[in-house]
Amino acid sequence: MAANKQRKILVAVDEGEESKYALSWCLKNVVAENGEDTIVLLYVKPPQTVYTALDGTGYLFSPDVIETIDKYRHDVAETVIEKAKKLCRDLQNVKVETRVELGDPRDKICEAAEKMAVDMVVLGSHGYGLVKRAFLGSVSNHCAQNIKRPVLIVKKPKT
């Protein structure tokens, strides 16, 4: 790899296997061995409305349930980031930064890529699970079309 400068690579992670695969593929195939690259792990918590929309009526969830969901979302974010960091440590000598954002993953990933002026964005192709994807639309399509930087979409091979 002929990269002659410190690159910043933004990897969007979520709870799915696709994003885990994308991260390992990137670590094995793109990250420089000289340890000069920085991986920025970004997890975007979907807004609460995505979960309450599942309810359909908007009435059924009691405050207790909402609180439980909130706690769950916080735990998921922590777990996802921790697992991703471990993967980075295990696979490569790479600097890691982490970021958790709240909002629509499509917007937040595009914003982060721009704000941090990253050299590359790496995404799994089926991020954010089946249910959430139905609400949020395809994250990778949106990002590939809107981010003005190199975007790598990694698909997990069917085994």
Next chain:
Amino acid sequence: MAANKQRKILVAVDEGEESKYALSWCLKNVVAENGEDTIVLLYVKPPQTVYTALDGTGYLFSPDVIETIDKYRHDVAETVIEKAKKLCRDLQNVKVETRVELGDPRDKICEAAEKMAVDMVVLGSHGYGLVKRAFLGSVSNHCAQNIKRPVLIVKKPKT
């Protein structure tokens, strides 16, 4: 770059600056310095109908004109491939294979990726020029959605 095997990287090239930029970015950022990677340069000649469709009526082009167009298409293919090969030689110690296909670039790129079982596909985001794109639709969108392998879309920064 931790790649421990010989990888095959398919780069779709055309006459545009976008694809030239995508190729150089890939050579600088993805191709391994150990010289074990192979770049497959793929140029897809759009079918003749794309050009004759420009005519609108389908009647106006004489056989002479058709022949000139054919010659032009052949020359373009050769020039594009030659320029891309030179870029590869200039930028990296990398093995290069070339391929010219005839047809819809969207289909041909997807087919080639599958047939050659490449490790990665690299595309510029605005391939195949404004006029042809109007007929062919977005190549990069289609490929990102249909190729079951890592797809890297490289956008040329506006200067």
